[in-house]
Amino acid sequence: MKALFRKELLDVLRDRRTLFSMIVVPLVAFPAIIGGASFFAKRGITKIQSETLRIFVPAQGIPEEVRQLLEEANLQLVPLNTLPDTLTASVPAALIREGNRYRILYDGASEKGQEARRRIREVLQKHKEIVIRRQLEDLGVPPEILSPLQVQEENLASKERMGGMVVGMFLGYILVIFMFTSAMYAAMDLTVGEKERRTLEVLLSAAPYRRNVVMAKISVVTLVAVVTSIILVIGWILSMLYMGAGLFGEEIPGGMTLGLSAQQGLLSFLVLLPFAVFVASVEVAIASFARSYREAQSYLSPLMILVILPAMVTLMPGGSDLGWWKSLVPVLNVSDIFRQILQDRLSMLSYGLTLGSSLLYAAVALGIAVFLFQREEILFRE
């Protein structure tokens, strides 16, 4: 068994596709996603917010005070005599007055139009307050009546939990998919790969027990999946340390910290392990049925969708409100438990159900894979 394991490890660790999907992809995934997101978020928002926008305003009818406020809000007024039919890309909004009614016309399909509308609304709000304040003064009422109560918000959630909320949404989802992908390449390499190169016959005639041959293969594929997940987490930590503040800095004072305590890590690892065995067994079983790489890929790629769908549930708003049965659905249970652990609101019931069902699925999948691998109709199909 040791020699078998060594052989499979030597072999698969030189497969470029496996190495790439096990090390390179998970390591750069989070830095790329977060770097990209914060870059575009920052650039897009600051750019539009600091930009001078042009709006149409009739030559007459708008009080001077409003005009001034508009200009202070970085809006450039383009005089116009008749009502425009359409707004242009360079002038995405217009302000018209009909008696006491102000109408804001804007291009809701453009970001500039939205931004111009926001600024105009703020200006009109200010103008309204000034008008009310003036009228109250005329009546001799103190202006404090305008703000009878004050509202102050404080976010008491720890940095860890804020971080966990964001991480939990994505990490479970991405983890599941990445583990599946790297394990897929390893599984194909060690099964159809051997068939295509005709080394499988040598292996089967040399290793006394066929059961050990599959077990060694599944162990190595499991290892690949686990390493993938560890590297993914390392990539996440690195990107949080160096780029997290850039993305969340404003909302989360002091920047993000990665709230992965030793306990959380251990709890995650305990469910990750049977899940990796499950994925490895399923993929080895399917790949050893195929006659060629091509065929294996055409079986395993659709399976990917079956995996993505349940994992995606954790990304949805109501995803955490499903009943206890969600802890029994393969893939869904694991990506959901990661979310629970990272968001620090783990329910012991769902953890128990998830761990139990994951172990069960792993055992069943392993059993089926071992059984199929011993059948020559599966291994030597013409």
Add this chain to the structure above:
Amino acid sequence: MTVPTEGVVVQDLKKYFLDRKRGLVKAVDGVSFEARPGEIFALLGPNGAGKTTCLRVIATVLKPTAGQVFVQGWNVTQHPDQVRRVLGFHPGDAGVYHRLTPYEMVTVFAELAGHDRREAQKKAWEIFDQLGLTEVAKTPMGKLSTGQRQKSAIARIMVVDPPVWVLDEPALGLDVPTTQEVEQAILDAKQRGRTVILSTHTMEQAEYLADRIAVMDRGTIQAMGTMEDLRRSTHKTRLREIFLSLIKLEAPAP
């Protein structure tokens, strides 16, 4: 009956495949022979005769549909694990790991056969020396020539040196000097008392190496014996003529 505890015994072996297009394929249909220690037994036959299938069953890669096969006294169906411990199989053309070096493959398979790693490593270098593989011993086999790969595959069996050698077309695609080296290794094994069963398409090789020859066609053995036996029964002298006459018996010209 008593089964000899050495060599290979094949009794009325049948191997059928269920093929989607062709229906039931009788790849091997009632084959019996024995190969004894210190003997080289050659299977000859046209393409599709069933040689590879026969060797795969002996090597426990495939299970027999009917009949019995014993290797060193072990039944391949009941004790495949024991059979695998006493047999080395070479599956023809490829059968080498492209990303492993000859050195890695040879030592891993020696370990699989239960050999001590240190000793296997030492022996590997001696054998590489003998086969002229020393220079490429640490180069991935994907980068080696056909001959170097074939020799690595033979080296894999030589290091383990099991009592039974099963070789499917061991000289496939080899030049004359390389063929000579591989053939010498096979003759050496015979000298050491190993049982060797091989298949080949070269009449010359069969004549040069084999103590006994079986000519197969369409899953059955048409004739079997020493060269002398075959000459006597077919009244022909050259193996090529003998071979063709035996094949023609079964396959009328279209």
